[in-house]
Amino acid sequence: MRDLSQVWVYLAASPLLHLTLTLIAYQAGSWLHRKSGNNPLVNPVLIAVLALVGILVFTDTSYQTYFNGAQFVHFLLGPATVALAIPLYRQFEHVRKSAIAILASIIAGSLTAAGSAVAIAWAMGAGTGAIISVAPKSVTAPVAMGIAEQLGGLPSLTAALVILTGITGAMLGPLVMNFLRISDWQARGLAMGTASHGIGTARALQVNEVAGAFSGLAMGLNALATAILLPLAWKLFF
Amino acid sequence: MLAWFTLILCCQLAGEVATGLLALPVPGPVLGMVLLFLFMAMKREIPEGLAQTGDALLSNLSLLFVPAGVGIMAHATLLAQDWQALSVAVVVSTVLTIAVTALVMVWIKRLTAGVTNDA
Numbered sequence: 053m054r055d056l057s058q059v060w061v062y063l064a065a066s067p068l069l070h071l072t073l074t075l076i077a078y079q080a081g082s083w084l085h086r087k088s089g090n091n092p093l094v095n096p097v098l099i100a101v102l103a104l105v106g107i108l109v110f111t112d113t114s115y116q117t118y119f120n121g122a123q124f125v126h127f128l129l130g131p132a133t134v135a136l137a138i139p140l141y142r143q144f145e146h147v148r149k150s151a152i153a154i155l156a157s158i159i160a161g162s163l164t165a166a167g168s169a170v171a172i173a174w175a176m177g178a179g180t181g182a183i184i185s186v187a188p189k190s191v192t193a194p195v196a197m198g199i200a201e202q203l204g205g206l207p208s209l210t211a212a213l214v215i216l217t218g219i220t221g222a223m224l225g226p227l228v229m230n231f232l233r234i235s236d237w238q239a240r241g242l243a244m245g246t247a248s249h250g251i252g253t254a255r256a257l258q259v260n261e262v263a264g265a266f267s268g269l270a271m272g273l274n275a276l277a278t279a280i281l282l283p284l285a286w287k288l289f290f
Numbered sequence: 291m292l293a294w295f296t297l298i299l300c301c302q303l304a305g306e307v308a309t310g311l312l313a314l315p316v317p318g319p320v321l322g323m324v325l326l327f328l329f330m331a332m333k334r335e336i337p338e339g340l341a342q343t344g345d346a347l348l349s350n351l352s353l354l355f356v357p358a359g360v361g362i363m364a365h366a367t368l369l370a371q372d373w374q375a376l377s378v379a380v381v382v383s384t385v386l387t388i389a390v391t392a393l394v395m396v397w398i399k400r401l402t403a404g405v406t407n408d409a
Contacts, residue, residue: 074353074356074357075353077356078350078352078353078356082352096352096353097352097355097356097359098359100353100356100359101356101359101360101362104356104360105360105362105363108360108363109363115360115361115363115364118357118360119357119360119361122356122357122360123357125353125354125356125357126354126357126358128347128354129319129354129355129358130302130318130319130322131295131298131299131302131319131347132347132348132351132354133302133317133319133320133322133323134298134301134302134305134319134322134323134325134326135298135323135326135343135344135345135347135348136323136348137301137323137324137325137326137327137330137344138326138330138336138340138341138344138345138348139348140323140327141327141330141331141336142336150395150399150402152398152402153394153395153398153399153402154395156394156395156398157390157391157392157394157395157398158391160390160391160394161387161388161390161391161394164383164386164387164390164391165383165384165386165387168379168382168383168386168387169379169380169383170379172375172378172379172382172383173372173375173376173379176374176375176378176379177375178372178375178376178379179371179372182371182372182375182376186376186379186380186383189379189380189383189384190383190384190387192317192320193358194317194318195315195316195317195320198315206368208364208365208368209365209368209369211358211361211365212361212362212365212368212369213369213376213380215355215358215359215361215362216362216377216380217380217383217384218355219359220380220381220384221384221387221388222352224381224384224385224388225384225388228385228388228389229388229389229392232389232392232393234392234393234396236392236395236396236399238395238399239391239392239393239395239396239399240392242391242392242395243387243388243389243391243392243395244388246387246388246391247384247387247388247391248384248388250351250354250355251352251355253351254351254352254354254355255352257348257351258352264348268323270391271320272316272320272323272324275315275316275317275320276315276316279315279316280315
């Protein structure tokens with residue numbers, strides 16, 4: 053029989069191990085989420101991420117090694133984003149009816165997201181690089197990183213803040229809207245997609261198809277709105 | 291199933307190429323979403339196989355964010371520098387954004403519904 057460390061060397065070099073671990077960690081997170089009665093605070097992404105980071109730190113594995121396996125899951129983000137057109141098409145009659153309200157609320161949300169993040173980070177004494185990097189935090193990662201780079205921020209810090217914002221929105225969003233007594237699925241979806249991009253959309257899709265469709269729409273339109281408005285506003289104020 | 295998955299990848303590829311060439315301020319997959327939408331609009335329906343493929347992709351959308359989420363560990367030192375300001379900014383701003391977006395939508399829908407009477 054071979055030494056266990058030899059088997060480990062083989063496994064660590066193959067994508068199989070970390071791909072499998074990713075799927076197991078996520079399903080464990082989903083199981084806990086269901087056990088909690090779909091409580092938004094018991095977020096499957098957060099649970100899976102914490103478990104995997106723990107495993108990687110414990111086994112002294114670099115993120116690069118992990119990503120060699122996890123990239124197969126990561127790759128599907130692109131096609132899944134394209135597929136958001138399907139729930140959107142199913143809801144398009146409703147989208148057309150409320151077009152003005154949708155645009156107004158996404159623009160209001162886009163300005164609130166960037167403006168309040170910048171104001172809070174500045175008031176609490178964050179450095180200029182961090183302030184710029186947090187500004188596009190509600191936008192889907194590739195666009196947010198592009199905006200941060202354009203304004204002189206740190207794209208990799210923005211990428212991390214985008215993920216944290218997504219998880220925060222998925223966890224707190226449903227509670228905030230329940231507190232405000234907002235029961236309209238269109239409004240709930242738009243808010244999730246505007247504030248917390250794809251991770252909020254994933255949560256919205258699980259709960260309600262209307263909310264999921266509007267969330268996917270908001271994610272796309274907010275990326276566009278922020279990419280246009282944020283650099284303009286930045287020039288105006290600084 | 292395979293043909294529809296290929297169509298989805300073609301939409302993404304076309305989106306990536308177009309955003310790259312024209313330096314558009316949206317990511318390739320979002321433009322790909324627009325292209326797939328136009329495909330269904332032209333067909334005036336969602337083909338059965340496309341609906342199945344898309345729903346399969348979207349049924350575990352949360353899972354697809356896990357690898358990027360684990361990536362936060364690679365940026366731990368960057369986050370640590372201003373962690374107090376950044377964590378308050380992320381949490382408070384996200385809550386505010388959700389409240390503002392949802393409330394504006396509800397208010398304007400209520401206003402316009404009174405005018406057009408079709409809600």
